[in-house]
Amino acid sequence: MKAEYLMFVFCSVFFLIVTPLYWLSSGDLTGTTALVMTFLLVTLIAFYLGFHARKMEPRPEDRKDGEIAEGAGELGFFPPFSWWPLWCALCLATMTLGVAIGWWLFIIGAALGVVALCGLIFEYYRGEYAH
Known part of the structure; x- marks a missing residue:
């Protein structure tokens, strides 16, 4: 989960930098509010993933010595079609x-x-x- 965590941290930093620049260049309140809310949402997801990444054991794709065969097996329940x-x-x-x-x-x-x-x-x- 560390790769996902870092991806959301980078997105959070991006929105943190872009939001004041957007406000200064356009003065648009609606777009600035949307960017602030996007920053908060991405930060929330990054915090959640980072919190759980520390508590769980690393997945094979998180380790440098992980093999593809270690990730084999049942992935979960995927529901069939439904009306x-x-x-x-x-x-x-x-x-x-x-x-x-x-x-x-x-x-x-x-x-x-x-x-x-x-x-x-x-x-x-x-x-x-x-x-």
Whole structure:
């Protein structure tokens, strides 16, 4: 994680240097605020990665003597395709449209949204991909 940590530290330093230069050259408050927030976000990520890089043992790619074969094996769980995000998005679109058209449509979208959200959350508890 040290490589990722250093990458975010360099980005943080870059935004720290660029932000006052942007303010002095343009005087734009919106862009300067966006750059300050970007600096803070990148610094937060760098702090998080640096904090955890010190606590965990080095990965093979972090060591100079690391071999490619050491990184072999299971990488994690990658979910298969799912239709539930589509139904959640359609319910959210119906709720948004309900704010403009009428509250009755919002209530229908919210009720269907609860079902779609439960389906998304509990997708891996039943069926073919259950753990």
